[in-house]
Amino acid sequence: DTGVSQDPRHKITKRGQNVTFRCDPISEHNRLYWYRQTLGQGPEFLTYFQNEAQLEKSRLLSDRFSAERPKGSFSTLEIQRTEQGDSAMYLCASSLNEGGYEKLFFGSGTQLSVL
Amino acid sequence: GESVGLHLPTLSVQEGDNSIINCAYSNSASDYFIWYKQESGKGPQFIIDIRSNMDKRQGQRVTVLLNKTVKHLSLQIAATQPGDSAVYFCAERREAAGNKLTFGGGTRVLVKP
Numbered sequence: 001d002t003g004v005s006q007d008p009r010h011k012i013t014k015r016g017q018n019v020t021f022r023c024d025p026i027s028e029h030n031r032l033y034w035y036r037q038t039l040g041q042g043p044e045f046l047t048y049f050q051n052e053a054q055l056e057k058s059r060l061l062s063d064r065f066s067a068e069r070p071k072g073s074f075s076t077l078e079i080q081r082t083e084q085g086d087s088a089m090y091l092c093a094s095s096l097n098e099g100g101y102e103k104l105f106f107g108s109g110t111q112l113s114v115l
Numbered sequence: 116g117e118s119v120g121l122h123l124p125t126l127s128v129q130e131g132d133n134s135i136i137n138c139a140y141s142n143s144a145s146d147y148f149i150w151y152k153q154e155s156g157k158g159p160q161f162i163i164d165i166r167s168n169m170d171k172r173q174g175q176r177v178t179v180l181l182n183k184t185v186k187h188l189s190l191q192i193a194a195t196q197p198g199d200s201a202v203y204f205c206a207e208r209r210e211a212a213g214n215k216l217t218f219g220g221g222t223r224v225l226v227k228p
Binding site (some may be wrong): 031102 | 119147149151156158159161164166204206208210213214215216217218219220221226
């Protein structure tokens with residue numbers, strides 16, 4: 001499978017715990033995005049990387065959230081001291097740039113439930 | 116505020132009929148639009164895109180129409196099949212605001228056999 005891969009698919013944690021998600025993008029894509037999606041809503045942008053550089057972060061991304069892409073390949077998203085409001089689907093996408101226009105290809109997401 | 120939204124939250128369609136999903140956007144600076152399909156438990160799947168210098172683009176069984184005058188986007192699905200049942204999102208990009216996509220709230224399409 002050469003699509004975007006995310007791990008784990010599901011995560012259940014207790015409030016206050018730290019969690020980390022991993023995303024493996026499509027290999028030839030140099031941009032990687034993190035989005036968050038709650039039930040019945042469209043995905044909301046969190047942050048994105050070009051190679052290993054984090055170029056933009058949303059105001060949604062509180063200081064409890066940190067994302068890395070150390071070698072410009074896979075990325076991790078860590079949430080510290082989780083809160084119930086963090087429960088959501090966390091989606092990763094990578095993009096192919098065609099003439100200045102990017103098509104984002106999404107993974108299946110990590111469903112986080114904070115109890 | 117700036118937003119991308121959808122007119123109908125749920126669309127029921129008979130198998131074999133054509134479906135039309137509508138999307139309104141509010142920012143005239145948006146220059147690129149993508150339609151995504153999302154099935155339960157899966158991430159959004161790219162369907163078709165259109166640039167702001169185009170009015171229409173066709174794919175396999177799908178057509179996207181862009182009316183920049185009224186800031187309206189539609190997705191037409193021909194001969195709708197049970198596998199088309201999903202939530203559909205339109206997303207916009209404004210180059211001046213970076214390359215991130217802004218998504219609307221989604222329309223659920225239910226295909227009746």
